[in-house]
Amino acid sequence: MTAGDAPGPPAGTFRDRLRAAFAHALRTLAADGVCAVAEADLPGLVDQVREAADAKFGDYSGTMAMGLAKAAGKKPRDLAVEIAKRLAVAPGYADTFAPPGDPVGPGFINVRIRDEALAAAVSAAFRDERLGVPRVADPETIVVDFSSPNVAKPMHVGHIRSTVIGDALARILGFRGHRVVTDNHLGDWGTQFGMIIWGWRRFGDEAAFAADPTAELGRIYRLVRRLADATPEALAADPELAALAEQHPGAAREVLLETAKLHEGDAENRSLWERFMPACLADIEKLYRRLDVRFDHWLGESFFQPFLGGVVDDLLGRGLARESRGAIGVFLGGDDAPPFLVRKADGAFLYATTDLATIRWRLEHWRPDRILYVVDHRQGQHFEQLFETAKRWGLPGIDRVQLVHVAFGTVLGDDGKPFKTRAGDTVGLESLLDEGVQRALALTAGDEGLEASERQRVAETVGIGAIKYADLCQNRTTDYVFSYDKMLELKGNTAAYMQYAVARVEGVLDKGGIDREALRRSAPAIQPADPKERALALEILRFGEVLEDVETDYRPNLLTAWLFDLAGCYSGFYDSLPILKAPEPERTSRLALCDLTGRVLRKGLELLGIGTVRSM
Numbered sequence: 066m067t068a069g070d071a072p073g074p075p076a077g078t079f080r081d082r083l084r085a086a087f088a089h090a091l092r093t094l095a096a097d098g099v100c101a102v103a104e105a106d107l108p109g110l111v112d113q114v115r116e117a118a119d120a121k122f123g124d125y126s127g128t129m130a131m132g133l134a135k136a137a138g139k140k141p142r143d144l145a146v147e148i149a150k151r152l153a154v155a156p157g158y159a160d161t162f163a164p165p166g167d168p169v170g171p172g173f174i175n176v177r178i179r180d181e182a183l184a185a186a187v188s189a190a191f192r193d194e195r196l197g198v199p200r201v202a203d204p205e206t207i208v209v210d211f212s213s214p215n216v217a218k219p220m221h222v223g224h225i226r227s228t229v230i231g232d233a234l235a236r237i238l239g240f241r242g243h244r245v246v247t248d249n250h251l252g253d254w255g256t257q258f259g260m261i262i263w264g265w266r267r268f269g270d271e272a273a274f275a276a277d278p279t280a281e282l283g284r285i286y287r288l289v290r291r292l293a294d295a296t297p298e299a300l301a302a303d304p305e306l307a308a309l310a311e312q313h314p315g316a317a318r319e320v321l322l323e324t325a326k327l328h329e330g331d332a333e334n335r336s337l338w339e340r341f342m343p344a345c346l347a348d349i350e351k352l353y354r355r356l357d358v359r360f361d362h363w364l365g366e367s368f369f370q371p372f373l374g375g376v377v378d379d380l381l382g383r384g385l386a387r388e389s390r391g392a393i394g395v396f397l398g399g400d401d402a403p404p405f406l407v408r409k410a411d412g413a414f415l416y417a418t419t420d421l422a423t424i425r426w427r428l429e430h431w432r433p434d435r436i437l438y439v440v441d442h443r444q445g446q447h448f449e450q451l452f453e454t455a456k457r458w459g460l461p462g463i464d465r466v467q468l469v470h471v472a473f474g475t476v477l478g479d480d481g482k483p484f485k486t487r488a489g490d491t492v493g494l495e496s497l498l499d500e501g502v503q504r505a506l507a508l509t510a511g512d513e514g515l516e517a518s519e520r521q522r523v524a525e526t527v528g529i530g531a532i533k534y535a536d537l538c539q540n541r542t543t544d545y546v547f548s549y550d551k552m553l554e555l556k557g558n559t560a561a562y563m564q565y566a567v568a569r570v571e572g573v574l575d576k577g578g579i580d581r582e583a584l585r586r587s588a589p590a591i592q593p594a595d596p597k598e599r600a601l602a603l604e605i606l607r608f609g610e611v612l613e614d615v616e617t618d619y620r621p622n623l624l625t626a627w628l629f630d631l632a633g634c635y636s637g638f639y640d641s642l643p644i645l646k647a648p649e650p651e652r653t654s655r656l657a658l659c660d661l662t663g664r665v666l667r668k669g670l671e672l673l674g675i676g677t678v679r680s681m
């Protein structure tokens with residue numbers, strides 16, 4: 066395809082095309098009797114075609130010869146020569162890639178994209194709304210269960226990870242062409258309601274509730290929590306609490322009773338629950354608006370209550386669950402392993418029961434191919450047991466759905482312990498965002514050119530972007546140390562640096578008075594001739610590959626790492642080549658490359674849920 070052809074996304078990424086050619090080469094290798102390659106092993110083998118470690122050698126590199134050589138009884142390098150020979154003549158290869166050179170090292174097959182193919186692809190990406198990112202060949206229906214806080218207590222720093230990672234994954238999977246269903250599985254039926262119902266009757270203040278319902282509920286929640294959990298030491302240290310505890314000696318037990326009454330359908334408790342819920346929801350909705358996070362559904366735990374009895378009966382009827390000391394559980398690993406409890410001895414249902422009912426409902430109504438649970442790694446055992454029970458339950462559709470616990474680590478403070486306020490309380494999500502924005506505001510304080518309201522808007526985007534990005538750029542499975550200072554640095558892999566990179570690209574176009582729409586309509590041919598230009602174009606064209614990799618392991622940090630590299634490639638290009646002062650046709654080609662870089666950076670940030678600003 067040349068730059069002048071009709072617009073349209075290329076057939077897969079470069080990596081897809083190269084992997085297909087490698088697959089062909091490996092099949093012929095087997096057919097020629099050089100080395101046995103099972104069809105089933107092909108995906109794993111072509112997966113070893115990746116970005117070359119060093120651009121000096123090529124753009125991609127295939128490393129499968131090393132693994133295959135042993136079984137074939139050949140030297141890896143000799144086998145690599147055999148593969149490369151067949152690769153060169155694989156259908157479609159030569160249109161896109163230069164002939165592979167001699168394998169290097171122990172048997173790396175390095176491949177370089179032909180300059181014409183690169184130019185055509187980057188010119189097509191410039192014209193493409195999807196920026197050259199192909200859609201998945203087989204779209205799936207993917208449910209993303211994320212955020213899912215327990216309401217009636219204030220959202221805290223622990224909720225940020227599920228919310229931010231889940232939202233980014235939902236956006237990325239959707240952009241890849243999957244049908245994504247997001248569901249906020251609220252904890253809206255738990256013991257915290259027993260606490261506020263009990264506490265409201267004793268300490269509730271109507272006027273305070275009318276003025277600020279969530280503040281009043283939060284006050285009651287914290288008070289009852291301290292009372293119910295009070296240790297002798299805590300009581301000794303706090304005379305006020307001790308006095309309260311004396312007045313309410315049965316608090317802990319009574320709180321549980323209120324929860325049980327709510328669950329049994331007690332009219333008074335139900336009506337209090339109905340009264341409190343809107344206030345709880347308003348509070349978290351406000352946070353989601355600020356975070357720019359949306360859900361298709363809000364099917365919380367309460368929604369599934371009518372089904373729980375039926376779930377337990379069904380599990381009993383199928384002989385999957387049985388009684389043990391009054392409780393009912395599913396015994397998954399013999400009698401010694403802990404059972405998956407679905408009903409307590411007092412008749413109460415559990416988190417597990419709700420999650421089983423939820424799976425059944427989702428399978429029936431959404432027919433998903435995958436369900437992702439973006440939840441703290443400490444719930445690992447719960448999900449293992451849940452998935453195993455669901456499988457044995459044999460629900461319609463369970464055999465084709467993939468259930469995944471997308472686990473993440475803990476947010477830590479400087480001291481390496483879970484992030485807390487100085488007083489030792491958990492950090493509220495709202496105050497966390499406020500502080501991020503305050504600090505971002507301080508950064509822009511010197512910018513006289515910005516109006517106050519505009520400064521506030523910029524600070525909101527930069528401050529919240531910083532918090533999100535700091536989370537997303539971590540390997541999600543490890544803990545990470547929260548630091549406002551680090552996340553707001555203008556250098557390094559931070560949102561501020563990325564947002565600044567976007568503003569810098571825009572600055573070039575502004576300075577030249579470039580009409581972006583006209584530039585885009587003119588669909589110029591981008592000719593990346595200089596190595597710096599070529600490196601930038603190639604990095605842009607990896608966008609689709611990176612998103613594929615994010616999907617494979619549910620790792621948004623691969624996207625942040627790539628964005629950082631892309632910004633680095635842009636700096637290399639910008640620092641070493643004239644743009645506005647270049648002669649034509651280089652000038653237009655480079656301006657188009659700038660514009661494309663800006664659009665790709667913005668899109669990448671958007672897929673992470675991070676906004677950009679015009680100047681900062």
Ligand code: ARG
Nearest residue numbers: 210213214215250251252440
């Ligand atoms: N509400 C739970 C919590 O805060 C998380 C729920 C996650 N989703 C689920 N389907 N279990 O720990």
